[in-house]
Amino acid sequence: MRATVTIHRDFTISDIDERIYGAFLEHLGRAIYSGIYEPDHPSADENGMRKDVIDLVKELDVPVVRYPGGNFVSAYNWEDGIGPKEDRPVRLDLAWHTSESNEVGIHEFADWCESVGTEMMLAVNLGSRGLDAARNFVEYVNHPGGTYWSDLRKKNGKEEPWDVKLWCLGNEMDGPWQIGHKDAAEYGRLAAETAKAIRAFDPKLELVVCGSSHSGMPTYPDWEATVLEHTYDVVDYISLHMYFANHEKKTGNYLALTHKLEAYIDTVAGVIQFIKAKRRSKKDIYISFDEWNVWYHSSQQDRQILEGGDGWPHAPALLEDIYNFEDVLQVGLVINTFIRRADVVKIACIAQLVNVIAPIMTERGGEAWRQTIYYPYYFASRFGRGTALNLVIDCPTYDSDAYSDVSYVDISAVHNETDGTVTLFAVNRHPDESIDIDATLEGFEGLKVIDHQVMTHNDLEASNTRSAPSEVAPRQGNGAELKDGKLSASLPPYSYQMIRLGR
Structure with a gap:
């Protein structure tokens, strides 16, 4: 089987914003506690952060990390995470039915992050909460000094502001599961007024308004239209979320789900x-796809905690998908x-x-390691x-149950x-056949293959x-x-590859 590809220097789509390789950390399960933060761990630094995890994250070169949620943020008082740790309150997290110590704020x-x-x-x-808490948080984080909130930050040990540029106006507010769920008009008005207040502080900040939690929501895509009607002039991005699952154990269907993503x-x-x-x-608004991943392996094992069967545990193992080669x-x-x-x-x-549907896994007091999905994320980042x-690609196709010509x-x-x-x-989606690629490069001179990385495995269920x-x-x-402007390579069945060309 053969595929042909034409690669032309002048046939471009867009410059890539490096932030498409961003990540997310929420106060959920073990993402924070025993994920990035474990003061008693042998590798812990002076701040209680695991150095082994720091090394793995640095290797990924992550440009931006979204925080603190997620569903968690919709009932979070940011003030709980400042000041002396011994004075911080323990709160119940209604989103994930756990308790929050607020040791990390x-x-x-x-x-x-530094x-x-x-x-x-x-x-x-x-x-x-709403506009007032949001503007106070922005002032605490970004104002140089001379006000109540900025001076409180200084008192708490941070003299200079962090100057954070990117702010999310809530999370998944279309979802009935969300604490403080709102309809599109209600949320749109609140988001617009909050954005106006933040812009009154600093018009250069970048603001993300909530889009649909997923494309199966009954309000999609009317939600986007209504919310943007209210906020178009005062925000920069609209957020989308999507998770991928293979409950039916049909690999061909699973690997065709990116057609759904493209349509979204x-x-x-x-x-x-x-x-x-x-x-x-004349203004352009773009998409912030600020939650995405494979998520289904841990669904059953999480049910007891999420339904309250274990009370209100602190940092239990939740959403700890063990990823396989198929992922x-x-x-x-x-x-x-x-x-x-x-x-x-x-x-x-x-x-x-880390830990929560994540490319990095840790053991309390023990090792940290790369999950299978670490690698395609690493190569792309x-x-x-x-x-x-x-x-321009010409390649054989197949039909999944939901999509044709994959x-x-x-x-x-x-x-x-x-x-x-x-x-x-x-990526070769074919289960049985290698596919030979013939790629013609035009407008590029003097290139050669400088790196070639391949991921294959004879067991789709294999994991780390x-x-x-x-x-x-x-x-x-x-x-x-690569010879005379022609690149040839073979893609084994069910494989991922990175091929780098340079001088």
């Missing part, structure tokens, strides 16, 4: 253009989609970063920065003009564990060759 999270080299993307509570992006992009035209606006392919496909839609998707956050190229080969390409590289990320942390890992590929 904005100061601790900001210090951790240690891993990432920026903060902060969310304000528009569920149980296309629809919301269309709504944005509709409201822009309706308002006769490597799915994550690679999702990231390829974001690269190809870099014209409209400017921010994306894998949810989450490290080498997928630059300009997304618009490829290409067996899914591929994206990024040109980094700074270092002169072209990087291809490719504490005792076998490298069961699923990339290996150096062979056989990829």
